[in-house]
Amino acid sequence: MTAARGLVIGVLSAGVTLGVAHLVAALVDPAADPVLAVGSVAVDLAPQPVKAFAIRTFGTNDKIALLVGVYTLLALSAVLLGAATLRRRRYGLAGLAAFAAVGVAAALSRPTATLVDVLPVLAGAGIGTAAMLVVARAAGTVPVPGSDRPRLLNRRQFLATAAGAAVTAGATATIGQAVGRRSAAGARSRAAVRIPPPARPAPPLPGGVAVGVDGVSAFLTPNRDFYRVDTALTVPQVDVETWRLTLAGAVERPRTWTFDDLLARDLVERDITLNCVSNEVGGPYIGTARWTGVPLAPLLREAGIRAGQNQLVSRSVEGMTIGTPLEAILDGRDALLAVAMNGEPLPLEHGFPVRMLVPGLYGYVGACKWLTSMRVTTFDGFDPYWVQRGWAAEAPVKTASRIDTPKPFAQRRVGPVMIAGVAWAQRRGITAVEVQIDDGPWRQARLADGPSPDLWRQWTYRWDATSGSHTVRVRATDATGATQTDERAAPFPDGATGWHSTTVTIT
Incomplete structure (x- = not known):
């Protein structure tokens, strides 16, 4: 019973504190x-192999996995x-x-912290301390009148006190969730935003951009399916009414824009493929959007x-810094401050209200989300977030290909099999x-239309499959004229290389 009371003291005190x-x-x-703050520190301090393992193992659920780990540790x-409290209150x-x-x-x-940001921790610790003392007192001993022998408070008293602490913990957490939903400035702002028609719309896609094979990624990736890789444990909520974008540094005329200032300029619309440097060979962290x-x-x-x-x-608004070569922005490619994705305002998780997008660069050097400031400088003068952690300062996208179908370890019948991908x-x-099938000769696949070098291309190959297991x-x-190398390299520090392969059983 004593051990159980110690468990209740700890769990309820922590629950009140966090609530x-x-x-x-x-x-x-x-x-x-505080949980998000500690989780963010863990992300920043985690060695590169640990980060790579998390992305490889949990994919886009890596943030959930991290928070589950933090709560489990707590x-x-x-x-x-x-248990320590039950022994000595001061412990x-x-x-x-x-x-x-x-x-x-x-x-x-x-990076954006102020003294106000310590209030949640201090308030939680203060109320949590009071809860600990109350529950510990209920779980402790009181003197028996007229005797030196102590006795425990009865079970009903203890359970009543514990129930009160549990209700307090649950109520504060629930109210916090409700307040958080009501104060979601980003969701409210996004719902009210109307993006004007682009002055230069994207040309219609040719009818031949898709190969029409089941299992191949859609040429334009729906917003709900577009990959998300970033360090934000909670999606920033930005109100466009108060949002500002500044341009400073080594410029003659520093500028500040409101969201309406940007919408008042001539907007352009472009189809661009974006991919993450964390993508392993054949990985899913790539997509195309308008x-x-x-x-x-x-x-x-x-x-x-x-x-x-x-x-x-x-x-970005949460302090992430990304460094982009100026040459890549000024060389004529469609470098954008994007405000819309596939015909609607940027989704919150993809950078609402504004994100940078520079074709031909991995996201960590050219696609800052939740953008709030830009500064012109030199590579010698400043190392952004990922460069500080050993990633390459300049990271053009490497030539790559992927088999979408058949999936690994798929089974097919003898005869024609369509192999396809991007x-x-x-x-x-x-x-x-x-x-290539097994160790045979390399055969040309059929390419779908490729309207822009900034876009991926779908491809197909008709294989007359024979019985057995094949690679x-x-x-x-x-x-x-450069063909992608077969030399296998991990994503760190500037992108993965190697040939994608899959194993198929033909019966």
Whole structure:
């Protein structure tokens, strides 16, 4: 019974602490929630192999996996804290103070942090301490009148006190969730945004861009299916009425724009394929969308770039920094400040209200989401977030290809089998795709139309399959004449290489 009471003390004290902290964070800044703050620190401090393992193992659910891990660690710590509290009250108080100190440090480590961001931790720790003392007192001993022998409070008293603490924990967390939903500025703003028609719409896609084979990725990726890889544990909620975009640094005329200022300019619409450097060979972190936005190069030229500058550092509302080669923005490609995706305002998780998009570069150097500032500088003068962690400063997309169908370990009948997939080499374009069965000769696949070098291309190969287990490989050649290498390399530090392959059983 004593062990059970210790568990109850720890779990309920932690529950009240986190519930109150969550409620206060919903009122002041959802990103200041101590669990999210500690999780963000864990993301920042995690060694590259750990990050690669998380993305490879959990995919786009890596953030959920991290939060589950944080809550599991907190639960185990709460149990130990409760046991310590039952032994010596001061042990529990010291442990709770230590957790509060970690939360404060994590909250203040955020690039955009202010002193207000420590309020959720302090409020949660204060109320949590009171809850710990109350529950611990109910679980402890009181003297028997007229005797030196102590007795435990009865079970009914203890359970009543524990139930009160549990209700407090649940109520504060529930109210915090409700307040957070009501204060979701981004969702409200996005619902009210109306994107004007582009002055330069995208040309219609040719009828031959899709091969019409089941299992091949759609040429234009629906917003709901578009991959998401970033470090934000909670999606930033940005109100377009108060949002501002600044351009500063080594420019003659610094500028600040409102969202309406950007919409008042001539918008362009372009089909662009975007992919993440974390993509393993044959991986899913790539998609194509129809983007609408403001051309970025004219904005920079209007500001007057000073001589000798070669990097544009963009910053998101939660403090992420991304460095983009100025040359890639100014060389004539469709570098955009995107405001819409597939005909609707940017989804919150994809950067609402504005994100940068530079074709031909991996996202970590050319696709800053939730954009709020840009600074012209040099590569020598500033290392952005990912470069500080060992990734390459400049990262053009590498030529790659993927087999979408048949899936790995699929079974097919003897006879004609359609092998199909996608290939990409943004800014260069794909000119050939070849397929190899086992160790046989490379055979030319049929390419679908490729209206732009900034887009992926679908391909198909008709295989007269024979009985047995077979290995299918694919490789692509870009417009420079370079064929992708078979040398296998991990995504770190500038993108994966190698041929994608799959195993098929023919019966």
